[in-house]
Amino acid sequence: MPTLTELMEEELRGFGESSARYLIRLRSSSDCREIVRGLREPGGCPAHQVEALPFINAVFLQLQSPEAFLHHPEVEGVERDETLAVIQDKATRLSPGEIRRQASFARSKPFIPWGIRHIQAPLAWKAATGQEIRIGVIDTGVDFSHPDLRDSIAGGINLIHRHLPPLDDNGHGTHISGTIAAGAGQGMSGVAPHAKLYAVKAFDHNGTSFVTDIVKGIDWCVNHGIHIINMSFGMKSYSPSLETAVRNAAKEGVVIIASSGNEGKKGIIDYPARFPNTIAVGATGRNGKIAGFTNRSTQIDIYAPGERIVSTWLNGKYQELSGTSMATSHVSGVAALMMAIKPGISLSTLLSGLQRSAMPISSTARKAGFLGEINAIRAVRAVSRKKQRSSHVRARVQASAGPAARIPISSR
Template sequence: MDYTGLIQMLLENMESPAPSGAKRIITFVNPQHYEAFQQTLQELKARHPDWPDLPSSSLLQSVMTPLSGSTKMLDAYKDDIIIEEDSLIQVHTLANKIQGPGIPYGVKQIKAPKAWSTSTGYRVKIGVIDTGADYYHPDLRQSLAKGINLLNRHMLPMDDNGHGTHIAGTIAAANSTEGMIGVAPRATIYPVKAFDHNGSAYVSDIIQGIDWCIRNHMHLINMSFGMKTRSKALLDIVNKAYVSGISIVASSGNDGKRRSIDYPAKYPQTISVGATDRNRRIASFSNRGEFIDIYAPGDKIISSWTHGKYHEMSGTSMATSHVSGAIALLLAQTPDLQPAEIKALLLQTATPLRTKKGQQRASEGLEVNALKLLREGMKRKTPAP
């Protein structure tokens, strides 16, 4: 295989401006070809230090690159590589407005405060793939680890949008005196900045984010975003996280649909989340139906925001962060649970949702119950030898 020729072809394409939607994910069929490609790339870069980087995922054996022309020029390598279009992906959120701090109703609704005497999520590592986080927010100072900025690897993953800071606050804010408390206040969030200031990212950014989370031994990953199209490369890296024992909690989308949800939540390896309101009914905007595993509060949720502020937001994104926090409480006590066991426990201990007539029915859906989840999980704890 002519690695040098392939590298030069890709780098030449990077120099010409690529039209919108012309990014590609290139996966090597043979892992040895990927290794040889990377070795050749490093050797060439040593001679040409000004050459641009080619983002990659070692776990997927993929490189990501813009292609300004058609992919026909890569036909010579068609037996050795798989080429996939790199789609845009959006964070799942609706409205927002400034509100004061307080203990958010969602944290109480899932009974997290009643679980804190047993678990606060201590030492659980959560990768939040989002817009970054506000490292200076007083409610998050104890909760954030370094993480990674995939858009600029030399910088901290600072949030220039607000969405990621909001998610982080619901999961693990820890300012009981003046600010708010999240579901798992002693868990540690590793912000993985894959989304820009508009809340947009490419699938390749998500892949690199999950790759980073696996290699840095996260216990779970929060993914409050989605897209309509299926991506094989994204499914493959989600599966690698699942097999390595990492639960992925993913928001289902805000289209109010009954028979469909967004990817990656639609993949069975994730825990797909829908949103409820204060009355434990499905929020009007939330997707619903058979593809939803669990529901959580997602309507008018107050949480932390950039510049030390607070915002009220609605969306399945907000619901997802409640579920991630509940799982963190569980994993702090029973760290050996696998993703399939965690999903089963979530469903087994959840509260049936209310119908429009106010009756509780499991057929409507199930809302996460952090207290019951923790109690049932403790029964599974393996006794120390």
């Protein structure tokens, strides 16, 4: 039987238009970095055709014949590098003046969107504002120049174009970032206004990405001491590589919060929200009931406002969007408030606090097994009363967080 390197070299020699993106997951006895090093020796393949992903011990490769690798003794599995998409429904773009005119609380400063007020986040700010908590937003990037986000953004990386900063060319990432942690001031305020945001641009201007880019984004977050990862995107098919990345991040104490999807399906939700090591989020509407567009299932861990959510947008503007993406950003903000109160909190304790403090959606929903809607002040109080700590996570947070240091825009 040919060696794994020989098989890869043969595939790369036949690289052409018929090639497709694949991930080859290796058994623990093999080292993906060594294999890629050998392939890139003088006269070897170009870097864009093959890449090591040590976080999940896999090799990204352009293949024409994936079947040749399926039964190799060094290979754990082979999967196509599938696409993912951000989850959103666009509505009317709003100017700052229009926002204030439409809001019933127009005279309040800073501007607080209805969802943030509905979950009672302002009441929690006396106890915590997300200080010293780092949140990675794996999305389309962020508008660094937006006046409501300038003080909140502390770093990031562009995984699409490594030589460029993670600037948003779609709008979705900027909208998510605003709900999570827009800075308290004269503009909009997010759920955790003093948390620090890290823009991990893994999605292009169309809002699409590949599993490989998400894996690299999770890896970057783990390596840079991120405490919470917001994943407002989804895919329908199962990816072992993505689940491995999520599981490895959870082992390092990172809390991952993900959207359930917007198809209005019953009994099923999107990946990565379906993975057991994430907090899966569904959406509620302005009426406090489960939104018609949200996927719903007993696999959903918590619900949050996701209908007609106003948040920051490109070029210093604001936009109103609906979706489980918007609900997810509310939960990421509340998780930051809870972590600020209790830096050593584990995923299980945090999720328990969210669920125990949730507000009932309806008696019918409860009987069907659907949990409640997030409530910030109750969640903060719940975790304040919880004394038990996870020593593993506490040690990681104390070592990595410090006083919310800035991580420069990264190219690796």
